[in-house]
Amino acid sequence: MVTSLSSNDHHALDEAKAEVAAAEAVEKQTLPEAPLGIMATSGPVRSPLVTLAWIAPGTIWLLLFLIAPLLMIVLVSLWERTPVGFEAFSFTGAAYGRLFETSVYTNTLRDTVIRSVIITLLCILIGYPIAFFLARCVKTVKFQIALFIVVLAPFWVAYVVRIVSWLPVLGRQGLINYFLVNVLQVVQEPVDALFYSTFAITLALIQLYVLFMVTPIFFQLATLDNASVEAARDLGATPSRVFREVIFPLSLPGVLIGCIFVFVLTMGEFATVRLIGGGTIQSVGTIVYEAYVLPDLPKAAAGATILVAVMTVGVAIMLRFSKIREVV
Amino acid sequence: MSSSESDDMRRMNRRQFVRNAGLAGIGLTAAGALAACGGSDSGSSSSEDTAAAASSAADAPAYQGTLRVLGIGVDQSDPIKAMYEKDHPGVKIEWIIKSTPETTQIVLTQPDSFDVFSGYYHQMDQTWPAGNLQAIPTSAMTRFSEISPLITDGALAEGNNPGQGDAPYRKLFATDAKTLAGEKKTDFITMVPANHNSDAFGYNEKELGEQTSWAILVDPQVKGKVAIIDDPEIGAIDLAMAAEAAGQVTFVDKGNMTKAEIDELMNYCTSLKKQGQFRGFWATFDESVNFMSSGEVLVESMWSPAVSLLQAQNFPVRYASPKEGYRGWGGGNAIAAHVAEDASKQAAALEYINWWNTAGPAGNMGLQGYYNAVIEATADGLGAGSAEDAFWLQGEPASKTLNDPFGQPTIKKGTVRDGGSYEDRCSNFNTWNSHMDEADYMSAKWQEFKSA
Numbered sequence: 001m002v003t004s005l006s007s008n009d010h011h012a013l014d015e016a017k018a019e020v021a022a023a024e025a026v027e028k029q030t031l032p033e034a035p036l037g038i039m040a041t042s043g044p045v046r047s048p049l050v051t052l053a054w055i056a057p058g059t060i061w062l063l064l065f066l067i068a069p070l071l072m073i074v075l076v077s078l079w080e081r082t083p084v085g086f087e088a089f090s091f092t093g094a095a096y097g098r099l100f101e102t103s104v105y106t107n108t109l110r111d112t113v114i115r116s117v118i119i120t121l122l123c124i125l126i127g128y129p130i131a132f133f134l135a136r137c138v139k140t141v142k143f144q145i146a147l148f149i150v151v152l153a154p155f156w157v158a159y160v161v162r163i164v165s166w167l168p169v170l171g172r173q174g175l176i177n178y179f180l181v182n183v184l185q186v187v188q189e190p191v192d193a194l195f196y197s198t199f200a201i202t203l204a205l206i207q208l209y210v211l212f213m214v215t216p217i218f219f220q221l222a223t224l225d226n227a228s229v230e231a232a233r234d235l236g237a238t239p240s241r242v243f244r245e246v247i248f249p250l251s252l253p254g255v256l257i258g259c260i261f262v263f264v265l266t267m268g269e270f271a272t273v274r275l276i277g278g279g280t281i282q283s284v285g286t287i288v289y290e291a292y293v294l295p296d297l298p299k300a301a302a303g304a305t306i307l308v309a310v311m312t313v314g315v316a317i318m319l320r321f322s323k324i325r326e327v328v
Numbered sequence: 329m330s331s332s333e334s335d336d337m338r339r340m341n342r343r344q345f346v347r348n349a350g351l352a353g354i355g356l357t358a359a360g361a362l363a364a365c366g367g368s369d370s371g372s373s374s375s376e377d378t379a380a381a382a383s384s385a386a387d388a389p390a391y392q393g394t395l396r397v398l399g400i401g402v403d404q405s406d407p408i409k410a411m412y413e414k415d416h417p418g419v420k421i422e423w424i425i426k427s428t429p430e431t432t433q434i435v436l437t438q439p440d441s442f443d444v445f446s447g448y449y450h451q452m453d454q455t456w457p458a459g460n461l462q463a464i465p466t467s468a469m470t471r472f473s474e475i476s477p478l479i480t481d482g483a484l485a486e487g488n489n490p491g492q493g494d495a496p497y498r499k500l501f502a503t504d505a506k507t508l509a510g511e512k513k514t515d516f517i518t519m520v521p522a523n524h525n526s527d528a529f530g531y532n533e534k535e536l537g538e539q540t541s542w543a544i545l546v547d548p549q550v551k552g553k554v555a556i557i558d559d560p561e562i563g564a565i566d567l568a569m570a571a572e573a574a575g576q577v578t579f580v581d582k583g584n585m586t587k588a589e590i591d592e593l594m595n596y597c598t599s600l601k602k603q604g605q606f607r608g609f610w611a612t613f614d615e616s617v618n619f620m621s622s623g624e625v626l627v628e629s630m631w632s633p634a635v636s637l638l639q640a641q642n643f644p645v646r647y648a649s650p651k652e653g654y655r656g657w658g659g660g661n662a663i664a665a666h667v668a669e670d671a672s673k674q675a676a677a678l679e680y681i682n683w684w685n686t687a688g689p690a691g692n693m694g695l696q697g698y699y700n701a702v703i704e705a706t707a708d709g710l711g712a713g714s715a716e717d718a719f720w721l722q723g724e725p726a727s728k729t730l731n732d733p734f735g736q737p738t739i740k741k742g743t744v745r746d747g748g749s750y751e752d753r754c755s756n757f758n759t760w761n762s763h764m765d766e767a768d769y770m771s772a773k774w775q776e777f778k779s780a
Contacts, residue, residue: 084436084458102776164618173623192552196608196624275615278608278624279558280601282779293429294771295437 070308077301086297095298099291105303110284111217112236115283116266119205120213123262124255126206131254134214135221136247144222151214154207163275166204166328170195196278204276205266212265213258220254226257256322260315267311371772374641374717391676392418398434399446401425402631402692403523403684409734411682411688419676427611435460439709444677445519445662450494450561450761452518457507460660463516470682474702479521479658480513484754489653491757493583496521496658505665521701522684522695526753528652528746529566530620530630534644540651542758544627546597546711551605555619555628558609562761564590566629566653567597568742573652582763587769598780609778619691620645632697633732635746640738651749653758657766660684661700681765692733694720699750700711723749 010064058187081098099105130151138144154162169175176202177190224247232242284307291300352703397404404423412421423443426434433453433772434441439460441646447455466472467518475485480489482497490497502516509516533541536550545554557563568585577592579585583733585593596708600606607625610616617627617634621643635647661681667674684691690700691709695716700706710716718724723745730739764770 081452084460098772102772104772104776104779108779167618169620171622171624192607210416274611278555278619279610279778280606280608282775287775290771290775293427293433294768295433296768297437 010084022129038120073308075301075306077298077305079298081255081296085295087320094169095296095302098296098299099302099306100227105281105284105287105306108287109284109306109310111198111282112267115202115205116263116314119202119209120262120267121208122202122206123213123258127258128217128255130210131214131217131221135218135224148218153213155211159208160275162208162273163204166200166276167195170200170203172260174262194282196276198277200276201273201281204272205269208272209262209265212261213255216257217251217254218262220251224250252322259318263314263318264311267307267314336486338562366424371693388675390418390585390673391672392421393673393676394422395444395673395676396422396442397422397444397446397680398426398431398442400422400428400431400697403446404506405578405692407692407731408689411692412683415683415688416676417523419680421680426590426705428561432644434672439664440666443664443667443673444680446522446659447519447662448659449496450657450763451754452499453494453763454767455769456502457506459506460665461518462504462668463518464520464663464666466515466517466682468678469517469685471685471702471705474685474704475521476701477522478703478705478754479562482511484751488547488755489757491583491656491759492581493690493760493762494659495540495757495760496524496657500660502508509637511541517660519662521658521660522679522681522689523698523700524658525632525698526656526747526757527629527631528648528650528654529627530616530635530647531622531627531647532644533646538646540626540650542569542650543573546574546576546600546605548605549552550626551603553624553626554606554608555610555615555616555625557606557629558611558778559624560770561763561767562608562655562657563629563779564593564770564774565759566764568593569655571596573650576619576640584760584764585770586765590764590766590770594777600776601780602775632780636697636732636738640736640740641745649753650758652664652693653756654747654753656760657701658701658756658760666668691716695731697732697745699754705751719745721750723752742752 047301074140076086077095078091078093079095080087080092081095088280134144134147134151167174171177172190172192174195176194181190206232230244232246237245254314267287270283270289273281273283274286284303288300288303288307291297291303294300361665402422404425409421409423413419424434428448428451431445431447432454434487434642435445435447435451435455438457439458445455445461473778477485478488479496479500498511499508499511499518499539500517500521501514502518503509504516505547508518520736528544529539529545531544533704536544544550545556550722565582568577568579568582570580572594573580576596579589579593608619610619610628613631613634616628616630617637620630620634620637621641622715630645630647632647635645638645660686661675663674663681663746685700685702685705687705689709690702693700693708694706697720698706700709707717707721710720715727716730719726719730719739721742726739726741726743728741
């Protein structure tokens with residue numbers, strides 16, 4: 001591989017060796033020679049300052065609005081509670097003690113994770129066919145965009161309206177119960193479990209967040225390399241095999257991004273849970289909110305810290321299993 | 329504090345309060361300001377200089393700016409704001425509307441973010457010790473002598489049941505800006521009393537017939553059709569009255585339960601919840617209306633205007649007059665400590681909280697079923713001898729259709745107010761909304777109950 005480099009350019013050779021060493025074994029064998037040569041000999045060398053300038057805005061933004069608040073939450077969770085908030089730098093684990101005083105937090109965290117995983121899986125099941133249809137079955141771009149906007153339509157309706165409108169559908173005197181009791185006559189009394197229940201919350205959250213699944217899958221499928229699909233067909237693959245072995249694997253990054261969106265958003269949900277659950281069902285978010293207004297700010301921070309930790313683990317697991325880097 | 333000092337403080341009038349607060353300067357709490365005032369006024373023959381300073385500060389330029397009023401929205405409406413701003417050119421009112429627990433949290437943790445706090449007396453146990461609100465001399469109140477004895481002494485008439493818990497008279501008086509005086513009367517108050525009412529449960533009369541006991545909330549006949557207000561300082565008391573009325577749990581003081589009593593009550597309620605007794609817990613006015621109007625519940629904790637709203641739509645809801653007594657609540661307006669730094673703003677804030685005891689706002693609230701602490705203000709606001717006065721205060725049948733303050737017809741001709749007259753509705757309190765000593769424990773148990 002290094003033979004193509006000019007033999008007197010030892011410096012470049014060293015650099016190239018370093019590059020090669022850093023690369024993955026797979027890449028080492030398949031990387032074309034030319035780019036390596038260009039990189040080592042004639043590529044534009046960017047000054048570190050320029051690089052720094054490029055990464056600065058994003059880094060500062062993340063530091064100020066992500067890392068700093070997160071650190072603050074972790075710190076507050078470890079501080080002493082006072083009637084008016086907290087005593088800074090008085091370290092104690094008492095907030096975690098109060099959080100786990102009853103089994104409410106543990107149970108709710110478990111339920112929230114389970115609910116989020118179920119919602120994420122159902123969002124794939126519902127969202128993937130929609131995205132597939134939009135991206136692969138609709139032929140003209142104009143039509144694709146038009147239909148995509150139709151899919152986005154629920155987002156044009158105010159959040160509260162979308163939530164409140166479930167009541168006339170699922171409520172005791174709602175549409176579905178009307179059919180069950182009066183038309184189909186399968187039950188005597190209206191079914192209570194349809195609303196102010198885990199079922200209702202799951203349904204409402206899927207409706208709210210399925211678009212976060214559809215969108216990334218749609219874009220992934222729409223920009224898919226058709227050459228691979230045609231190659232597979234030319235080699236005699238059945239449509240189902242083309243899907244299983246070519247299209248689906250190539251769309252995985254979109255699925256993964258959708259999963260991260262849906263999982264993280266539903267884990268943190270509290271307003272929908274509050275309204276659709278009728279106050280009888282908790283999420284980690286509602287527990288954190290109630291500690292916040294008590295006010296027990298360290299307890300609220302402790303609840304939030306654990307929530308963030310669990311979300312991070314969840315996302316890490318998704319990244320690990322999907323091997324996104326290899327697919328891309 | 330010497331007796332001569334307290335005598336001086338008693339003599340201190342409204343103008344001096346404003347002046348001294350203005351002189352108090354940055355960071356000084358009302359207690360400090362009042363102590364300083366006791367000193368400066370101790371010689372009745374004060375020097376020319378002091379007198380001059382007094383007059384100039386008391387006549388501080390009229391406040392031009394915004395008064396930020398923190399509250400839960402019951403008394404914070406567009407008509408109230410418009411009425412105040414029209415009467416007080418140059419002063420703008422900004423409503424900061426939050427849930428009750430949120431307002432407590434803001435008073436404690438963000439005391440500079442508001443000027444006036446429209447709160448409840450049951451919030452005083454938690455907020456007052458922080459020193460973020462000013463102790464207001466009774467002499468600074470324009471109508472202190474006219475405040476209903478219900479608010480100052482606990483009973484409208486001799487022999488009335490004052491009820492357990494945080495009745496206003498137990499949280500009205502303060503020793504200083506950090507200490508409550510309890511039932512002992514002092515010359516300082518925590519909040520200028522504004523609105524109060526007798527709350528009960530609302531129920532669907534068509535389905536349930538007449539109901540007169542809190543016990544209906546835990547009655548198996550309404551299984552799955554009960555909603556409770558989602559606030560342990562109110563909802564837990566509704567449930568305690570219900571459990572007591574049903575003979576299930578006994579209490580020494582429902583307004584300040586012991587841990588054992590909380591355990592007993594919450595265990596009982598949790599077992600009921602597991603059997604499906606409760607349909608939900610509501611946090612906002614609208615949620616309570618939806619629960620009832622959609623048929624999801626037949627009986628629930630409710631507020632008077634929510635009942636009127638549904639009655640106006642011909643929904644067969646009634647507001648109970650429980651034989652065990654009402655759950656009372658009382659509210660008022662306090663001034664944030666930081667306002668004392670600005671004499672003009674201090675004068676404006678004091679003007680605002682005293683304004684609440686006048687006919688305009690009292691009438692507005694009276695049309696929604698609320699009583700002013702100066703009940704004559706409500707009567708004046710509704711209009712002496714008017715149909716409104718007869719209905720809302722006298723308990724007589726409405727002689728015509730009555731509108732709410734927003735111009736919507738809410739009371740149909742011939743209706744009689746549930747519970748009757750002001751005297752009838754305010755003579756029998758079971759328990760008041762209360763903040764208990766074991767509030768943290770109650771909150772944890774409440775959460776456990778809700779997620780059971």
